[in-house]
Amino acid sequence: xxxxxxxxxxxxxxxxxxxxxxxxxxxxxxxxxxxxxxxxxxxxxxxxxxxxxxxxxxxxxxxxxxxxxxxxxxxxxxxxxxxxxxxxxxxxxxxxxxxxxxxxxxxxxxxxxxxxxxxxxxxxxxxxxxxxxxxxxxxxxxxxxxxxxxxxxxxxxxxxxxxxxxxxxxxxxxxxxxxxxxxxxxxxxxxxxxxxxxxxxxxxxxxxxxxxxxxxxxxxxxxxxxxxxxxxxxxxxxxxxxxxxxxxxxxxxxxxxxxxxxxxxxxxxxxxxxxxxxxxxxxxxxxxxxxxxxxxxxxxxxxxxxxxxxxxxxxxxxxxxxxxx
Amino acid sequence: xxxxxxxxxxxxxxxxxxxxxxxxxxxxxxxxxxxxxxxxxxxxxxxxxxxxxxxxxxxxxxxxxxxxxxxxxxxxxxxxxxxxxxxxxxxxxxxxxxxxxxxxxxxxxxxxxxxxxxxxxxxxxxxxxxxxxxxxxxxxxxxxxxxxxxxxxxxxxxxxxxxxxxxxxxxxxxxxxxxxxxxxxxxxxxxxxxxxxxxxxxxxxxxxxxxxxxxxxxxxxxxxxxxxxxxxxxxxxxxxxxxxxxxxxxxxxxxxxxxxxxxxxxxxxxxxxxxxxxxxxxxxxxxxxxxxxxxxxxxxxxxxxxxxxxxxxxxxxxxxxxxxxxxxxxxxxx
Numbered sequence: 001x002x003x004x005x006x007x008x009x010x011x012x013x014x015x016x017x018x019x020x021x022x023x024x025x026x027x028x029x030x031x032x033x034x035x036x037x038x039x040x041x042x043x044x045x046x047x048x049x050x051x052x053x054x055x056x057x058x059x060x061x062x063x064x065x066x067x068x069x070x071x072x073x074x075x076x077x078x079x080x081x082x083x084x085x086x087x088x089x090x091x092x093x094x095x096x097x098x099x100x101x102x103x104x105x106x107x108x109x110x111x112x113x114x115x116x117x118x119x120x121x122x123x124x125x126x127x128x129x130x131x132x133x134x135x136x137x138x139x140x141x142x143x144x145x146x147x148x149x150x151x152x153x154x155x156x157x158x159x160x161x162x163x164x165x166x167x168x169x170x171x172x173x174x175x176x177x178x179x180x181x182x183x184x185x186x187x188x189x190x191x192x193x194x195x196x197x198x199x200x201x202x203x204x205x206x207x208x209x210x211x212x213x214x215x216x217x218x219x220x221x222x223x224x225x226x227x228x229x230x231x232x233x234x235x236x237x238x239x240x241x242x243x244x245x246x247x248x249x250x251x252x253x254x255x256x257x258x259x260x261x262x263x264x265x266x267x268x269x270x271x272x273x274x275x276x277x278x279x280x281x282x283x284x285x286x287x288x289x290x291x292x293x294x295x296x297x298x299x300x301x302x303x304x305x306x307x308x309x310x311x312x313x314x315x316x317x318x319x320x321x322x323x324x325x
Numbered sequence: 326x327x328x329x330x331x332x333x334x335x336x337x338x339x340x341x342x343x344x345x346x347x348x349x350x351x352x353x354x355x356x357x358x359x360x361x362x363x364x365x366x367x368x369x370x371x372x373x374x375x376x377x378x379x380x381x382x383x384x385x386x387x388x389x390x391x392x393x394x395x396x397x398x399x400x401x402x403x404x405x406x407x408x409x410x411x412x413x414x415x416x417x418x419x420x421x422x423x424x425x426x427x428x429x430x431x432x433x434x435x436x437x438x439x440x441x442x443x444x445x446x447x448x449x450x451x452x453x454x455x456x457x458x459x460x461x462x463x464x465x466x467x468x469x470x471x472x473x474x475x476x477x478x479x480x481x482x483x484x485x486x487x488x489x490x491x492x493x494x495x496x497x498x499x500x501x502x503x504x505x506x507x508x509x510x511x512x513x514x515x516x517x518x519x520x521x522x523x524x525x526x527x528x529x530x531x532x533x534x535x536x537x538x539x540x541x542x543x544x545x546x547x548x549x550x551x552x553x554x555x556x557x558x559x560x561x562x563x564x565x566x567x568x569x570x571x572x573x574x575x576x577x578x579x580x581x582x583x584x585x586x587x588x589x590x591x592x593x594x595x596x597x598x599x600x601x602x603x604x605x606x607x608x609x610x611x612x613x614x615x616x617x618x619x620x621x622x623x624x625x626x627x628x629x630x631x632x633x634x635x636x637x638x639x640x641x642x643x644x645x646x647x648x649x650x651x652x653x654x655x656x657x658x659x
Contacts, residue, residue: 062462064587110643114650117600123587124643131636139630237632242584245409245466252467258460290481290579294474300467304459 043276044169052220060260068129073225078235104218193261353597368623388618405602413472423485447560496573535602
């Protein structure tokens, strides 16, 4: 029993269950499977983004440019679709992944080759990518009526009773699970976060791994760009403005240590779900959505406090302190 | 190429960012002066309206408010911490000032509210970070949502207006000819913070903490207390900035000062403060604030939209930081 309680995913799952329980006392229909499936679908994009951010944070870096990447890529695919409706959706998704990859690679190169701290690089590209969206679109919006039915319909189509968007999220979660637990790259990512110096001596190329990690988060940003635009059917410069902090918040609630090295795929997914349930539940139980920010803010602070305790128990902080001296 | 054979430098060893071009003739501040002069020259050629005392005075409003926060933020970042909640503090302080106005408060009360709320929010951040030993980047992401969330709860989609006429002084008045009150405050704060950081033992301790918190602790520096004071200072400056912004706009919306936190941090980093802590100067921050004001104002005169200006700020940030590194690579041949 004690061994199970050590996993923070269990705690998060319990917290989510309690949250759903509390909501259902006010609004019983919230807990029925159909609605929960809906909540999962609504949170899919945040989950995908949180996973991309997770691999970056695990290596002691941060990607603040993800939401801007999403905005830029979304605009690219929306404009492509408006101009050439014949382009099939799978090809558009590949294009979105490629555009996102390029933007992520720019971040990665600057971090890798010039050794600029990632927070500075992505702070810069955060504004550059969003500005580039404006230059690309000339400030114009791409509305629903300019998008092809396929573009909008693809992620809404049901497969085995579940929307494609949810399937994409499940696929991404599975891929990340394999990446983090079954591959050498996943192990290197954890190793760099726990101790970069030791990783070098074990033959891990820290700079190159960081580059790859930024490429991954870039591709995730790009994929989310298509998903976001086709879901909310409007592409503008304002899309996902400030969302980078929601993504990081989901990671933090999910128990991913901002100091690197600690975190799991399950944690990131549950952290995103937690935020998603809050934002879905507020209107249902008649709380004004204006409360949302304050509630998620409190949740983040609470999560950090719990995180810090968990990390202290694991003793990793002590190791890090010795290393810092 | 060298990444495999050379382990990354431990955090406490001053990064190569800290002393850019130190082997060459230039200091970071000199580099910033050159950039400022260049942009100033480009601006004056690009627009006939630029070299006008009144328009130059307008320019100062582009950086004074954020610059005031940037001074305190510089100290905080030098000490190895960060505060992402500054813009949210501005919003919360402004909202509470707006509430007080609805209750009929006079100007001095409003200013007091701004300062006290700012200080209180800063102290809250400081307590969370120092007492519980939490990473400030996450704590302040949380309080950022929390503070702005409270502003949203209070205001909803409303706006507060009806600030007293005397309140307009702080954000709109000129002390002498074209010298605004905001500019005077900015310059005064620059001197105060310069003195604090570069001429007092407190400032030396801030650097010491940023370079090596453990060593600082062992040499008798009360790391927790100094960090707490720095968070309070950042909150205080945000409160003061909130008074100025609210006064200049004459209204409060919950979205006030949105995105300022990143602009303030950009100013600090552009000013040569190492994001890893332990290095930086107030002169650099003043210059960076001025450069950012110049860029946005000059582009504004050319009718470049705000979002495109941000491209230039972002590029400027990356290029200026990358420049010394590229320069060294080219000279060193490594």
